[in-house]
Amino acid sequence: MLQADSLQLLCLTSSSGVPLFSRGSSKQLPFSIIGSLNGVHMFGAGHGAQLLSCETERGSRVVWRVFQESLMLIAVSGGGGGCAISELQLRRLLDNVWNCMVMVLGQDELANVRNVERLKREVRSCYRLIDMLLERVSDDQGLMGHLTQCTDCLPxxxxxxxxxxxxxxxxxxxxxxxxxxxxxxxxxxxxxxxxxxxxxxxxxxxxxxxxxxxxxxxxxxxxxxxxxxxxxxxxxxxxxxxxxxxxxxxxxxxxxxxxxxxxxxxxxxxxxxxxxxxxxxxxxSILPPSLNLRWDVQALLLINRESRRAITVCPPVRGGAPANATPLLSSHRRLELLRLFYTFAVTRYFTSEDVPVSPASSSSEPVFEDFSQGFTHVPLQCYLVTDDCKCYGLQSPQHQLYLLTDLSVPTFALRSVATQTLTAITAATGF
Incomplete structure (x- = not known):
């Protein structure tokens, strides 16, 4: 439907399927495909089935969400690229876009559509915000709040x-x-x-x-x-x-x-x-000057589960690295891997930190997979070894830490590195 790594957002009225706007990819989807995406969702609803998402053979993804039984948002991502956009990212995108529309126009204006043409004109005031949210799905500024639903902080x-x-x-x-x-x-x-x-x-x-x-x-x-x-x-x-x-x-x-x-x-x-x-x-480096990370820590995301605040660190340089150390990956690539690892961990192992689904949604959709339901315990740690780096996730009652390290770190030492890093940051910042 779309080119690789492209992303498009559609907004339609849920009752009649009238398109309000389309943002994102420069190559817009044909009207026939937009109508089909709306039609298949309405067909399922008419037969007692709720269509939440789907994935094509080529890796494209589509996610539907109806808000206040009034407006439908559809996110469509292209597949086949080097780094596909996850379903979790698309779901969070739809939540953020709806919240932006409410913030600018108010809930009453969106929940009770009396004049579609008037709403089309008014929703244009949201375009710049929506475009920013689309850009932040894969940006390299180190801001992860749009994905984690936590506040990006500077300690x-x-x-x-x-x-x-x-x-x-x-x-x-x-x-x-x-x-x-x-x-x-x-x-x-x-x-x-x-x-x-x-x-x-x-x-x-x-x-x-x-x-x-x-x-x-x-x-x-x-x-x-x-x-x-x-x-x-x-x-x-x-x-x-x-x-x-x-x-x-x-x-x-x-x-x-x-x-x-x-x-x-x-x-x-x-x-x-x-x-x-x-x-x-x-x-x-985001962290206070008195705090020096290990040279082999390439990036990290630290979440305070109680306050819902987060710190994202992607060091521009690494001090103390040995002469034979592998070159540091670009900040864009490290942040991309950090987002992927966060998505991997929270959809398979770690518990949901989301607040209960608001009445704005037509239903409480499952954000997390059934994979973790087979566990008889709550997973507290996980790791992943890739061609670019090693990843380690650690969960405690108060924190979640997602860590990217150099490939030279022995796999058996990842837990020790993560624990030391968490202790050092919390001791220096009180985060």
Missing amino acids: LSNSSMVQETLDSFTQAADSEFGCLLVHGRVAQATEKWWSRLAPQEVVVLLTLVHSLSSSSSCDYPVFLPQGSPTVAIRLLCFQLLPGVHVCVLCGPKPSLYKAENELVSRFWSPLLETLRSCLEQADR
Whole structure:
């Protein structure tokens, strides 16, 4: 249907199958195929069968999802390339796209389609966000929240001063919801931001902030997909430095003018040097400067299962490597392998961290395979040896660690390397 490694997203009304938009691959699917994809889903529903996904002989995948019994989203990926897009990635993509549409338009507008042509025009305001989500399925920026449904974080080495400033700034803006972003990662956030916002909401909020990053400040109305899907609130966003933004969710006050001209300079001007050091940390290795990883650790994803926060590390260089060490893989390839290994582990061995399926979905679909149901225990570790690297996954009550190491690491030593890495990071960051 599509060329290798291509991806296309379709949106139709669930009752009549009228197409609302198509985004993604430059080569659009013919209308006849779009109609067939909708028709086979409707045929199954009419006979008591629910069609969730399928895969062609050539490796293409199709995933369907109906939201609020109103709109159907269909993700289609091309097969035959070097790295096929997994079903889990497509499912998470559909969830994120729906949440983006709710965030911009509100749930009422999407759940009760009264005028299809009007909705077609209004949904265009979501195109930029949707295109960003499509790009992030295989991007090389190290942001994994769209897949893990966790908040991408930057653990700061000097967090107390930044936290105090953020709390004071947020309070002065008549809000309890504020965060500081460094290159799209949450460096600090207020207590209510962590406790009241769902990770899925944070993922789409960060995508929106990235889409607005070209402006120095903005005042944007948003609907929170879970917390406030029918009543809009204000998102105030200010650029403190290129790559550093502070965001606040608030009510009618303060005005954008007052916040930008009075509050931002008062609270953040004294911290400019601190913010520059945060940028340097994000550019260098994400982890604090005091923490040095082993030279044979090529990339890692660390998830805090309790707070639903995550750290993704893909070192640009490796210090201390022996002279005969194999060349380091490109960051794009390592992140690609990290996504594949995460998908491999959570669909076969590790327990689901997802929140219960929201009523927005037509049903609770199985994201995880039946493979793990045959176990009499809960798997805590797994490993995989590939032609490019060795992978090791470790699960504890509080954390999940996904580690990519050099091929020179003995397989029997992977567990020790993973345990040492987890201990070092948690001890240095308190993550």
